[in-house]
Amino acid sequence: MVAHLLRLKLALLRNGLRRSPWQLVGMAIAGLYALGVVSTLIIVLVLLRNAGAETAHTAVVLGGSAALIGWGVIPVVASATDMTLDPSRFSTFAIPMRQMLTGLALGGLIGIPGVATTLVALATVVTWSRDVLPALAALVGACLGVMTCVVLAKVVTTATASLAASRRFKDISAIAFMVPLVLLGPIVAGVGRSVSASAGFLPEFARTLAWTPLGAPWALGGDVASGRPAEAAVKLLVSVAVLGLLAWCWKLLLERALVTPPYAGAGKRRGGRLGLFGVLPATPAGAVMARSLTYWIRDPRYSGSLVVIPLLPVVLGFQGTQTGSYGSLAFLAPVSAFILAWSISADVSYDNTAFALHLATGVRGVADRLGRALACTAFALPVVLVFSIGYAAFTRNWAALPGQLGLSLGILFTGLGLSSVVSARYTVTVPLPGDSPFKKPPGNVGQTMAVQFVGMMVLMVLVLPEGVLLAAHAIKGNVLFGWLNLAAGIVLGLALFLAGVRLGGKWLDARGPELLAQVNVNR
């Protein structure tokens, strides 16, 4: 039975790859990345063989604990659990619980994260191959550690499954997770500084961790190598007990989950509130704009990227406090303009097959394009204005404002025009409606990257005039260039905006059905 489950998992993986060659490409890229990380870690671990026992012990315990935390936290916040072997799908087959648990746990090792963790954990055996006994202890520890990782992930995901299935939780957690992710730089810098300020603290920290369930399995090899067999024995007991406890919890949770379907509660609400549909003009373009704006607020895949914008000045400002120069804040407005304008380049991919409604109602391509672009403009324009003026006020350099504003508006309008063209013709792989913003379905990775890369190149060429004028202003110091830049950004940008909406609309009219067929593949 266990072998059956493993074979099923492998078959699912293989068939998934067979669906499209692009999926294979995506898997290969992820695999290469993992290979790079894994081989670096393995080399480090092999080199640690010749390092002092204390150093090696510290590194292995800290790394192992981090891996355990990762396995416990990432599946929940990213809602990116691998559900190919979702236990509830087996509820109609009478599989004995014990065999199902073993099968699912081993199945969790199949896949890039599982294989990578296993390989790195086994490399710790090399680190402690200073003698036979330490190597043996390390091997036991590695096996225990890896199994604890997998079972911990299963426990956490099973426990939060019913919570995570509720739409409201998914929406909120996805957006909330965005914040630490964006602030990762400052957080890492802060932690790194405090750690380096107390370098002597790390071995102490590792010794403490080694007594906790997080570090115990990873400490076995080091303890034996340093001649502390008694401590190793206690830690072995701790690790085995923790693994057993986790497995028992998982079993209980699974038994409960199999008989309680996830709760999908939502109260009834009468109508009467049309929201933006009652405010914006009652034209097709106005309706598309109202729909897009509603989605910018209600769909975490959109609002997730909106949350990033107010955090940008925080990140760049933090960089300023670190380096003492706030020069990078100059990029704030142009970068925000780019992010927001480019964000609608995947609009039809985000619609997925709901786009069929636009096709069925025969809305003109131009109206579709214009509505989406205007929805983005509605908040992107104020953001760009506030950031540009805010930067000028912060640096008290009002002379630079016209140029800065010209470049930012140029990027915004040109980018919106270009996005309107791109999303009318090319689909990219994006999270499906209702999924977490972090959960990209595999597939079509090649086209996604090609579209993104070429699109950005084209955008750079299109805003070249504004860029050149900005450079001219910076070099010559003549304010005239700044004002010219403002004029260019607005006039040229708006011209390209309209041209993009026109062209995108034409393409959409001509190739709507093909576009629908493309998003249908990404379903």
Place this chain on the structure above:
Amino acid sequence: MTAPIPDQASNSGPMAALSLRGLAKRFGGKIAVDGISLEVPAGSFFGIVGPNGAGKTTTLSMATGLLRPDFGTAVVHGVDVWQHPLQAKRLMGILPDGVRLFDRLTGEQLITYAGLLRGMDRAVVAARVGELLAAMDLTEDAGTLVVDYSAGMTKKIALASALIHAPRLLVLDEPFEAVDPVSATNIRSILDRYVASGGTVIVSSHVMDLVQRMCDHVAVVARGRLLAAGTVDQVRAGASLEELFVQLVGGHSHTEGLEWLRTF
């Protein structure tokens, strides 16, 4: 081939509401629809039946402008769907099967959106949305997001979106799937009245009983081909539609064997 101009066409007496000529589509190596020609008379309640994977959805997608055919034409009330898509879509209300909805809108917003996309007046849309919600028994849930609807409610809200512009032809792919009996009866009576006042309805289904009771015309499709078409009485010729269907499609051979199933 010259496509008739809409205005002339609508003046020239009774004609087919939908006329398919040699529609064909293939996906990779698989031929999904293999040359289907079909006349749907105006004012008929037309059922398309066929086993799973027969090509019903593909055919209807090509007939309604959602999927470009490899070969063949589709003409709605004299307007070629693929030559004049915008005019043709004005005449049609479509309920596609297996596509998502803009489900982060409330039910009320979604129907309003469908109306406004078709360029309708705001006041007209508002009045019709209210009536449609009442007819579909969704008034109590009008302000709930569609993503939180049950499967049947979702079907009903999609149907309401297809009706908002008072089309002359309704193309409904599996309209009764997951819909509860009370709502199904309501929807049927709406459709009956619609047909009685001159509209044309095409429904696809694999529930023979339903089609036999509801429709006056029927077409049987299997493996991408049209096996029979006509009025229900013509096609079934005394037998029940289900018997005829199994006979036409030829799937009745597998009930031999399985003796072990009786040995528990």
